[in-house]
Amino acid sequence: MSAFLDALRARRDAVAQWLPRWWNRALAGALIVVGIVLPFFFPPDSGFMNGTIIAVTYAVMSLGLNIVVGFAGLLDLGYVAFYALGAYSLGWFGSDFFFKLRVHVLVSPVASTLQGVHLNFVLILIGAAAICAVAGMLIGLPTLRLRSDYIAIVTLAFGEIIATVAVNGQSVPVGGGMTLTAGNLGISAVDAPYFPGTGSFSLLNLRPWYWLILAILLLVVFVNLRLRDSRLGRAWVALREDEVAAVSMGIPLVRTKLLAYSVGAVFGGMAGAFFGTYYTEVNASQFAFGFSIFILAMVVIGGLGSIWGALVGGLTLGYINNYLIPDVLNDLPSKFGLHFQLTQVEFGIFGFLLVIMMLVRPQGLIPERRRRLEMTAQIAAEDAQLAEAPAGEVTVILPPGEGAA
Amino acid sequence: METTTVSPPSLPAAPVRPLAAVRRYAGQWGLIAALAALPVYYGIHDLVYGYQVYVAGHPVIHHDLSNLGYNFAQGLSNGAIWALIAIGYTLVYGIIELINFAHGDVFMIGSFTAVGLWSVFRLSPGMGSAALIGGLLLTLIITMIVTGSLNVLIERVAYRPLRSAPKLAALITAVGFSFILQNVGLLWRGGSPQSVPDLIGVEQTVFTIGGVAIQRGYILVFAVMIPLVFALTWFINSTRAGRAMRATAQDPEAARLMGINVNATISLTFLLGGMLAGAAGLVYALYETNVWYFQGFKAGLFAFTAAVMGGIGNVRGAVLGGLIIGVIQALADARMGPQWTEAVVFGYLILIMVLRPRGLLGEETREAG
Numbered sequence: 001m002s003a004f005l006d007a008l009r010a011r012r013d014a015v016a017q018w019l020p021r022w023w024n025r026a027l028a029g030a031l032i033v034v035g036i037v038l039p040f041f042f043p044p045d046s047g048f049m050n051g052t053i054i055a056v057t058y059a060v061m062s063l064g065l066n067i068v069v070g071f072a073g074l075l076d077l078g079y080v081a082f083y084a085l086g087a088y089s090l091g092w093f094g095s096d097f098f099f100k101l102r103v104h105v106l107v108s109p110v111a112s113t114l115q116g117v118h119l120n121f122v123l124i125l126i127g128a129a130a131i132c133a134v135a136g137m138l139i140g141l142p143t144l145r146l147r148s149d150y151i152a153i154v155t156l157a158f159g160e161i162i163a164t165v166a167v168n169g170q171s172v173p174v175g176g177g178m179t180l181t182a183g184n185l186g187i188s189a190v191d192a193p194y195f196p197g198t199g200s201f202s203l204l205n206l207r208p209w210y211w212l213i214l215a216i217l218l219l220v221v222f223v224n225l226r227l228r229d230s231r232l233g234r235a236w237v238a239l240r241e242d243e244v245a246a247v248s249m250g251i252p253l254v255r256t257k258l259l260a261y262s263v264g265a266v267f268g269g270m271a272g273a274f275f276g277t278y279y280t281e282v283n284a285s286q287f288a289f290g291f292s293i294f295i296l297a298m299v300v301i302g303g304l305g306s307i308w309g310a311l312v313g314g315l316t317l318g319y320i321n322n323y324l325i326p327d328v329l330n331d332l333p334s335k336f337g338l339h340f341q342l343t344q345v346e347f348g349i350f351g352f353l354l355v356i357m358m359l360v361r362p363q364g365l366i367p368e369r370r371r372r373l374e375m376t377a378q379i380a381a382e383d384a385q386l387a388e389a390p391a392g393e394v395t396v397i398l399p400p401g402e403g404a405a
Numbered sequence: 406m407e408t409t410t411v412s413p414p415s416l417p418a419a420p421v422r423p424l425a426a427v428r429r430y431a432g433q434w435g436l437i438a439a440l441a442a443l444p445v446y447y448g449i450h451d452l453v454y455g456y457q458v459y460v461a462g463h464p465v466i467h468h469d470l471s472n473l474g475y476n477f478a479q480g481l482s483n484g485a486i487w488a489l490i491a492i493g494y495t496l497v498y499g500i501i502e503l504i505n506f507a508h509g510d511v512f513m514i515g516s517f518t519a520v521g522l523w524s525v526f527r528l529s530p531g532m533g534s535a536a537l538i539g540g541l542l543l544t545l546i547i548t549m550i551v552t553g554s555l556n557v558l559i560e561r562v563a564y565r566p567l568r569s570a571p572k573l574a575a576l577i578t579a580v581g582f583s584f585i586l587q588n589v590g591l592l593w594r595g596g597s598p599q600s601v602p603d604l605i606g607v608e609q610t611v612f613t614i615g616g617v618a619i620q621r622g623y624i625l626v627f628a629v630m631i632p633l634v635f636a637l638t639w640f641i642n643s644t645r646a647g648r649a650m651r652a653t654a655q656d657p658e659a660a661r662l663m664g665i666n667v668n669a670t671i672s673l674t675f676l677l678g679g680m681l682a683g684a685a686g687l688v689y690a691l692y693e694t695n696v697w698y699f700q701g702f703k704a705g706l707f708a709f710t711a712a713v714m715g716g717i718g719n720v721r722g723a724v725l726g727g728l729i730i731g732v733i734q735a736l737a738d739a740r741m742g743p744q745w746t747e748a749v750v751f752g753y754l755i756l757i758m759v760l761r762p763r764g765l766l767g768e769e770t771r772e773a774g
Contacts, residue, residue, distance in 0.1 A: 075573055077580070142759045148572055149504045153709060154758050157751035160706070164748040289702070293580055300577055340592055348588025354581030355563055358574050362567075 035214055039207040047327065049206040053278065055318025056213045057271050062298035062314030063220050063307065064267025069296065070305035070368070071233060072260035073240030074143070075152040078159020079295050081139070082132045082265040084166050084287040086272020089128035091187035091282035093119045100176040108194035121193035121277065125216075128269040136265030140258045159292055166284035186283030193277055203280070213274055220267050224307045227263065236260055237305075290347045294321070297350045301357050303364025312366055321346060435760035436714075439753070440729060443736050448473050471616030476735045482623040484731020485630040486692065489685035490708035491715070491723035492637065493556075493678030499654045499718035499770060500674045501568070506579035507559055509705015510586035511679055515552040515686020516696045517593055519544050520601050530604050537604060541687075545629075548687050549680040556679025557672050565668070583705075590698030598697035601690055622692045629688050633681060634724055640677070641720070650674055654718070655771065703747065707734065710754040716764030725765060 042048050061083065068076045091097055096116030104112040106120035119127070139158045143151040165172070169181025181187070192201035193212060201208050227233045235256045238246035247253050276282045294317065302313025330342045342349070357364065448470055455466040490512050497505045522544045528537060563578040607622030641647040652660040653670045661667050689704070690696050711730040715722025730750060737749040757764070 069573075073573070075576060142755055146758060146762060149502075149576055150713075150758060150762065152576060153504065153706075153713075154755055156706070157754045161748045161751050164745065164751075168744050168748075290584070293584065296577070296580070304573075344591060344596070345588040347584045348591075351581040351584025351588070355578045355585070358570075358578045358581070359563070359566055362570060362574050 032218065036211070039210050044205040044207050045203070046206075048323070049210060051319060051323040053206060053210050053213055054322045055315045056210070056217050057274055057278070058295070058298060058318035058321075059311050059314030060213070060217050060220050060271040060274075061268050061295050062302065062310045063217075063224055064264045064271070065295050066264075066299045066302075066305065066307065066310035067224070067227070067236075067267070068260050068264035069299055070303075070310065071228065071236040071240065072257065073148070073236075074140075074257065074260060075148060075155075076261075076264070077152045077156035077289075077292050077296070078139070078162075079155075079264075079268055080287050080289065080292040081159040081162040082135065082268030083272040083275070083291065084162050084284075085132050085135055085265075086128040086269030086274075087276035087282045087286070088166070088181060088187075089131050089269065090124050090190055090273040090276030091181070093117045093124050093127055094121070094277065095187055095190040095282075097182065097187045098178050100178060106194075107191060108200075111191050111194065118191055121191075121195075121273075124273055125270050128273040129266040132265035132269030132272075133262040136262035137258045139265075140261035144254055144257055156289070156292070160289060163284070163287045163289070166287055169284070181284060182282070183284050186281045186285075188281045190277055190280055190282065192280075201277075209278055213278075216270060216274065220270070221307065221311065228307060232256065232259060240305075293347070293354075294350055297354050300354060301365060303367040305368035306364060306366050309364050309366035309368065313364070316365075317350070325349070432761055436757060436765065439756050439760070440733075443733060444473060444477075447476075447736060447740055469616065474615060474617040476739050477732055478617050478619060478623055479739075480732030480735030481728050482626040482692070482731070483734055484711075484728035485626040486685050486689050486727075487704070487708045487711050487730050488724040488727025489630055489633065489681045489688070490704055491711040491727045492634070492720055493682050494709050494712040495715070495717055495720060495723040496650075496674050496678045498712070500650065500671055501564070502572070502770065503564060503575050504579065504709065505556075505559075505564075505675075505678070506576065506705070507563075507582040507586055508556070508678065508682060509701035509703075509708065510583050510590070511552050511556050511559070511701070512682040512686045512689070512704055512708075513590050513696075513698060513701030514555060514586060515548050515683035516690045516700065517590060517686075517698075518551045518683070519548045519687035519690050520696055522547055523602070523604070528602075528604055530602055530606065541604070541691075545684060545687050549683040552683030552686065553676040553679035556675040556682070560672060560675040565671075583702075587698055587701065590701070594696065594698060596698065598695045598700075600695045603694045604691060607692055607694065626688055626692055629684055633684055634720075637677065637681070638720065646670070646673060654769075706747075706754075707750055710750055710757070713754065713762075714757050714764055716766040716768040718769035719764065719766050722764055722766035722768075 038052070039049060061079070064082070065076060065079050068074050068079075094117070096114050098117050099115045101117050102115055103117045103119070105118070105123060107118040111118045139155060143154050146154065166181050167183050170179050170183040170185070172180040174180055193208075194201070201212075235246070235251045238249070238251055239253070239256055243253070275286075279286075298313035298317045299310050300313070301317065302311070303309030325342050325346055332342055333340050451470060451472050452468055455468040456472050457464050458467055459465070490508065493508050493511075494505060497503060497508070523540075526540045526544065528540045528544070532540075559582055563582050564575050567575040567578060605621055605625060607620060607625065609621045610618040611621055611624060612619055641650060649660065649665045649670045650673065652663065652665055653667055657667050660670070685704075689700070707730050708727065711726035712723045713726070714729060715724070715726030730753075733750060733753060734746055737743075737746040741749065
């Protein structure tokens, strides 16, 4: 089996050498074009479009968590906190929730007559990013000197605290008879995004929503790629691999770790703001602990530290969660005479996927190169190769920042 | 020959860092002060402003500490359950440095097993006390065997293959197993909390000390917890297997060289932790008179907080931490409302991490030395 795989790998490398230099870029360009024209092949209000939009948003979150867990190696079990903060930024600044205020900036003619704070969606995205960046740093601060598994628990605790505050925010006054959140009742009647000159965003025509989240995704992928190869990205990987060695080489520990938390949080917040407007409601019941694990499962299944892995993991689990389980396989247990529906146990399914993935293919579907070497037996062989290779070739084997691309 | 006396260069004065002193002081006393803050505040509040009680239907304002005493009695007995679970966390962390995330859900399975066995044995509140106690003891033993074996099985399937992998990998499978067990519980007994028969009359008052009514439930919890903790301490300190556990916790490689079967010792540790979680599950079902598939999540996090508070790897610390967390929980439940309890307990978890990550009694792990 492995001989067969090696043969395949050798063939792939041969093909890669034969392909022209611009092949990767052409492929990426073609994929983007396919992504842009995709909605024209489906009805504008179809369930598939809905599932696609949600899956793409999950992919944005998964790319954000990948920075924290994959690049920097800080296991974050409270990522749902940034979803919550992003969604609440939309609820606060894009609805009539703060009904005593009247603030309107660049919003649709309808929204500009309503009470409450109404900002343009782009401004809300920026605001959500800023709020989450600060929150990410605050959450990061107590974890700086902790061991890796304590970090997991502290982030989990922060996520649960924010979820608790979201649920009970109805009893937290912020002045003028207004409260912090609407708890499980939800902030409803949030604004749809509005851009002068484009079509309106309604739930009957999902195409504008799709293009909006696709644009956000492309931006996030681009930022991820640039970050990975930047000085900061290499510093994250260095800290992940060996903290003591990295610090002694002059990497600023505090700044680098805090930046990982806040950059990861920014993407979660942007996706959260989009979900807020897309679901037309910001409800505290959306921010359960299970969601953090769901996003983590995307990153782990895709391949920790791999950008394309996080993207594919997010899309895959997004489709499984919003299309495959509820629409296609939901009645499967009843066919075997079992009295439950598959949607009830979806988190059990994700838990099972996590366990199987870690046991069978810990490097993920599309592994990052360095992680693949670390997680499989190949590392021993590569080490032997390193010892034998002349000094000039050593850098070829482990180029910094070389990913699965 | 000239002799020149060179005065030794004076050492530069150590820079005065006032913050360092503050930080050291905070590390020493900060957590203890934070822990004392809640009871002291509510004690003073009760004494100064009083609290309302109904005497023969009329509201009366009392100015004493018996309300606080009631919070403590309830909190300590909650805490005894958390302590039993926390020992499982601390033992496993001490020996393989893994947060066994599924432990809280093993506790939940323990509750479900116990409740299932009651109906198999037809235990009911009306039956004679000798038969009831005998039935409960039998249930306790079977539950402990079931959860102990379950924990060993989880270790064998999910953690052992990953022992040499990065720490993150085992932690992720632990989280995955936690979700699997939760969904097993969900399919077993449905998605909402189920009330179970109150077999022993937990709320009956046995006696009263200083205005605080001691209920049967409180006595039950300690009657189970104290013997188990003593048995465990005896086992770890005085038996050959216990010595093997301590040796493996200190240095697995050296232990292996000394002829200790490390894998068997780790399995034994999971067995003990699982058995205590099963006992806690039975006591929880008797004490709270309801069970829920999600109870293990909260219990697991509270117990983990307790283990860290006492100092992870430290059995006495886990018991102390469990009792403290129980009191915090009871105070938050009664004074701020149960919807805020989780936030308060997790706030304390973060405070521990900031102020005193080694815990109250000091951690006993390899990294701590």
